[in-house]
Amino acid sequence: MAELNKQPKYVKVYNQLLALIETGIYPKESKLPSELQLAKKLGVSRMTLRQGLNLLQEDGLIEIKHGLGSFVTGEGTPINEGLERQGxxxxxxxxxxxxxxxxxxxxxxxxxxxxxxxHQRTGQVLDVRRLFQGEKGQAYCFTVVAGPEFESLYPDLTEERIHDWLEQDLYQHSVSSHLHFQVLEETHVLKEQGLTSQFHCVGLVTEKVFGQTGQLLAIHKYYLPVEWISWDVLAKTGY
Known part of the structure; x- marks a missing residue:
């Protein structure tokens, strides 16, 4: 008869902290005690504690803020439509x-x-540089639109109109997108845009948006600190 493997210590830490969260000892939006205090309370090393905390963060139950501590979200990771839906x-x-x-x-x-x-010759191209502010900091997007797709915007070629068109109208005229993910080192140019990462790396997501005949409508390049990235893909059977 095969022997059952012992449960890793960090899994026990996960379960102990989860129980404390679910019973309201550590309520939603509260800050957990320091690593030193928690490690002593649970009788484990700080390394083991961190492994348990990381698991809780992966499941969306806490958020670890660098230099500030760990905070309870208590919500878990919801199953929502993610990047599989164009938009x-x-x-x-x-x-x-x-x-x-x-x-x-x-x-x-x-x-x-x-x-x-x-894959076409066009007279003009529109470059769009957008800076976004989030709760944790800033993100940057560079977009290229070529061909007749944006000619319908004339003469109302304003920043607000273009932004709305890129966020909504563009996808109404498209049928598919291709996303490519990369991790890059920070650059001086990105730092000038206000992008900083505790790991000195940024995530680059390149999105190519295609029209009904397969023509490329636009290229988006999104830059944001790599530690922010957490995406969902809802996989389904069949086609």
Missing amino acids: QVLDKLTATSFELVSCELNLRPADHYIDKHF
């Missing part, structure tokens, strides 16, 4: 919401890069 990407990448801070437009002649990626 505004930034809010789906994190557990926070963002507000637009600034939007800069630059209408310029197309170049070889545009012709290569959009």
Whole structure:
């Protein structure tokens, strides 16, 4: 008869803290005691405690804020539609919401890069640089739109109109998107945009939005601190 493996200590820590949260000893939005106090209370090392805390954070039960401590959310990770549904990407990448801070437009002649990626020759291209503010800090998005897709916006080519078009109208005229994820080191340019990471890395999510005939409508590049990223994909059977 096979022997049952002993439960790892950090799993016991997880279960003990979960019980304390569920019974209201540590209520929602409260701050947990310090690592030193918790480790002593539970009779484990601080390393074991951190492993248990990390599991709780993975399940959405607490939030560990660097330099501030651990805070109870008590909600768990909800099962919601995520990146599998086409639409505004930034809010789906994190557990926070963002507000637009600034939007800069630059209408310029197309170049070889545009012709290569959009597979068409077009006279003009629109660059859009947007800065967003979230609860934890800032995120940055660079967008390129080429071809006749944005010509319907004339003569109302304003920052507010373009932002609304990118967030809503663009997806109404598209049929699919392709997302690519990368982790990059911080750069001086990104720091100038207000992006800082405790790990000195940023997440780059490149979204290509395609129209009904397969033509590329727009390219979005979202930059945000890598420690913020937490996305969901709701997988379903069948096609």
